[in-house]
Amino acid sequence: MNKPYMGKILMVDLSNRTMTEEEIPDRVYEQYLSGMGLGAYILYNRMPAGADPLGPDNILGFCSGFLTGTGSLFSGRWTLVGKSPLTGCWGDANCGGTFSPAIKHCGYDAIFFKGISSGPVYLYVKNGKASLKDAADLWGRDAVETEEALKKQYGPKAAVAVIGPAGEKVSLISGVCSDKGRIAARSGLGAVMGVKKLKAVVLDGVQRIGAHDPAEMKRLSRHCLKWVNFPLPLPGWMLGFVGAFLRVTPIVFPQDGILYTSILRKWGTGGMNQTSIEMGDSPLKNWDGSNRDFPMSRSRTINPDIVRRMEIVKYHCYSCPVGCGGICAAKGKYPHTHKPEYESVLALGGLCMNEDLDSIFYLNELLNRAGMDTISAGATAAFAVECYEKGILTKEDTGGLELKWGNTEAMVALIRKMVDREGIGDLLADGTKIAAQKIGKGSEAFTVHAGGQEPAMHDGRCDPGFNVHYSLEPTPGRHTLGAHLYYEMFQLWKLVKGIPKPAPLFTKNSKFRIDGEKAQMAAVCSKFMSLANGAGMCMFGLFIGAKRVPTFGWLNAATGWRLTPEDYMTVGERIQTLKQAFNVKHGIEPRNNFISGRALGHPPQKRGANQGRSVDIEKLAPGYWEQFGWDTATGKPKEETLRKLGIQ
Numbered sequence: 001m002n003k004p005y006m007g008k009i010l011m012v013d014l015s016n017r018t019m020t021e022e023e024i025p026d027r028v029y030e031q032y033l034s035g036m037g038l039g040a041y042i043l044y045n046r047m048p049a050g051a052d053p054l055g056p057d058n059i060l061g062f063c064s065g066f067l068t069g070t071g072s073l074f075s076g077r078w079t080l081v082g083k084s085p086l087t088g089c090w091g092d093a094n095c096g097g098t099f100s101p102a103i104k105h106c107g108y109d110a111i112f113f114k115g116i117s118s119g120p121v122y123l124y125v126k127n128g129k130a131s132l133k134d135a136a137d138l139w140g141r142d143a144v145e146t147e148e149a150l151k152k153q154y155g156p157k158a159a160v161a162v163i164g165p166a167g168e169k170v171s172l173i174s175g176v177c178s179d180k181g182r183i184a185a186r187s188g189l190g191a192v193m194g195v196k197k198l199k200a201v202v203l204d205g206v207q208r209i210g211a212h213d214p215a216e217m218k219r220l221s222r223h224c225l226k227w228v229n230f231p232l233p234l235p236g237w238m239l240g241f242v243g244a245f246l247r248v249t250p251i252v253f254p255q256d257g258i259l260y261t262s263i264l265r266k267w268g269t270g271g272m273n274q275t276s277i278e279m280g281d282s283p284l285k286n287w288d289g290s291n292r293d294f295p296m297s298r299s300r301t302i303n304p305d306i307v308r309r310m311e312i313v314k315y316h317c318y319s320c321p322v323g324c325g326g327i328c329a330a331k332g333k334y335p336h337t338h339k340p341e342y343e344s345v346l347a348l349g350g351l352c353m354n355e356d357l358d359s360i361f362y363l364n365e366l367l368n369r370a371g372m373d374t375i376s377a378g379a380t381a382a383f384a385v386e387c388y389e390k391g392i393l394t395k396e397d398t399g400g401l402e403l404k405w406g407n408t409e410a411m412v413a414l415i416r417k418m419v420d421r422e423g424i425g426d427l428l429a430d431g432t433k434i435a436a437q438k439i440g441k442g443s444e445a446f447t448v449h450a451g452g453q454e455p456a457m458h459d460g461r462c463d464p465g466f467n468v469h470y471s472l473e474p475t476p477g478r479h480t481l482g483a484h485l486y487y488e489m490f491q492l493w494k495l496v497k498g499i500p501k502p503a504p505l506f507t508k509n510s511k512f513r514i515d516g517e518k519a520q521m522a523a524v525c526s527k528f529m530s531l532a533n534g535a536g537m538c539m540f541g542l543f544i545g546a547k548r549v550p551t552f553g554w555l556n557a558a559t560g561w562r563l564t565p566e567d568y569m570t571v572g573e574r575i576q577t578l579k580q581a582f583n584v585k586h587g588i589e590p591r592n593n594f595i596s597g598r599a600l601g602h603p604p605q606k607r608g609a610n611q612g613r614s615v616d617i618e619k620l621a622p623g624y625w626e627q628f629g630w631d632t633a634t635g636k637p638k639e640e641t642l643r644k645l646g647i648q
């Protein structure tokens with residue numbers, strides 16, 4: 001039978017430079033798929049309890065998606081896994097591009113690294129033969145330069161994942177880059193690669209990826225394609241007004257993700273720049289401001305049409321029919337840059353009260369090349385500006401920078417210092433929580449983080465589901481696992497029995513009600529996204545709806561299994577529970593990961609889109625944990641739950 005997985009992993013021990021190929025039993029794929037699921041299985045079973053995230057026992061994994069290369073669409077994401085040095089918890093980050101199929105083409109579902117090398121190295125795998133090579137001459141180069149040098153040596157078809165200077169300098173907000181500056185940014189796993197002295201992974205293979213029923217895979221993909229090309233009749237200038245309407249209307253209807261896909265195709269994620277600000281989804285001024293502080297007269301500089309005018313070419317991830325990425329022509333040091341994502345524009349823009357688009361393009365490229373997370377970098381800069389405003393940081397501390405809101409020049413200089421770990425930048429290069437611990441003087445009050453990780457640019461006072469997932473996921477601070485809006489767009493109730501269908505019209509305030517239905521919706525999102533991250537699916541594709549993007553159908557056609565949607569949701573539940581069990585094994589108290597009070601609306605804002613709103617995470621947590629069979633007081637998986645899911 002043609003299987004969609006390769007059935008093997010490569011384990012590299014950097015301390016003694018050994019490489020071991022291991023066969024993985026079929027039952028592991030049946031229980032966890034590959035991607036994040038296989039990563040969780042390996043890390044949970046093999047990493048000793050209490051392992052130092054920056055020590056030799058941490059295991060860093062590069063995992064391909066279970067559906068990658070099988071003929072399914074939206075299935076080209078690879079997942080980086082490890083114990084996060086930023087949060088001490090389960091850590092993962094994922095990225096599109098072309099690296100996921102490259103792992104499989106080399107004959108593996110995942111490549112794991114343990115130990116610490118005595119000097120800089122990179123891994124090169126060619127046609128199933130792996131070797132460690134000296135990387136001394138690559139150390140210090142940025143992510144794009146390094147990738148170009150390696151492709152010059154090994155040819156343009158080689159796929160490369162690499163750290164930039166931020167990872168080398170063990171910044172706890174650094175990530176791992178591929179495809180010339182795209183980045184698996186979250187969880188600080190670039191620092192793990194840096195401390196292991198692993199500069200890059202270079203893959204060049206030609207192994208075939210199978211599927212049980214290729215004709216059915218094709219039929220399902222053709223069905224899916226019909227839903228991708230829905231035209232959006234809206235011009236860019238109207239998007240801010242759409243956001244303003246969503247702010248004032250008390251009654252809304254469940255969102256259909258097909259509209260969001262149209263925005264993605266036309267503008268990329270930046271299509272939401274102004275809409276999100278106006279409706280209250282974007283945090284502003286270090287989470288203390290509102291749309292009133294950053295009105296349309298300021299945000300028009302980041303209108304999606306203006307960004308789009310700079311785009312010279314669009315790009316797609318592997319197997320994606322949407323293509324939300326783009327390369328832009330920009331002013332200054334980097335004439336060609338990646339089109340900044342919504343998250344980057346808002347973290348480096350509205351969160352810092354900066355409307356200068358040229359600086360956002362420059363910082364986005366600088367951070368991508370350095371391999372530093374734009375969300376955490378922008379959030380830490382905003383925190384520093386507020387500390388300066390409150391007199392906690394002085395001009396002497398900042399090395400002469402006047403860190404005032406909207407002082408673009410000072411902000412650019414500050415982030416450069418963070419990348420270089422120079423002066424105040426050294427103090428800020430590990431994110432807000434650690435910076436506040438070092439600064440003291442009450443600065444913790446101005447941090448916004450969950451378990452140490454800065455949340456993304458989606459305000460849980462607008463959609464309380466974000467606060468649930470920021471606070472309660474095994475990977476705290478992540479926005480890619482669930483929200484009320486995501487539940488609406490996934491439309492899983494059309495396929496999965498026994499889960500709630502949203503009413504055709506509902507009040508915005510009803511989203512804040514604490515009840516069993518909301519808890520179930522949040523848990524369904526977590527389970528589905530855990531499954532999707534095992535399959536290597538892009539969340540944006542999944543927003544089109546579960547019937548239109550047939551993840552369950554592709555999984556059955558790729559494997560020959562005959563599982564129901566409910567069976568697959570149990571796979572997601574198992575992956576999610578294993579990640580939580582990983583945290584418990586490593587001494588994490590889930591309650592300590594609740595997001596900072598400011599993001600929860602404690603105290604509520606006095607003006608703007610989210611005026612008067614707050615989220616009671618203490619009351620929400622037990623309901624969410626109960627959905628998984630985790631202890632409702634502590635969030636720890638119960639023995640009987642582990643047994644039921646077959647987790648030992």
Ligand code: SF4
Nearest residue numbers: 096317320323324538
């Ligand atoms: S929608 Fe965008 S991020 Fe997702 S797979 Fe397609 S190009 Fe990549």
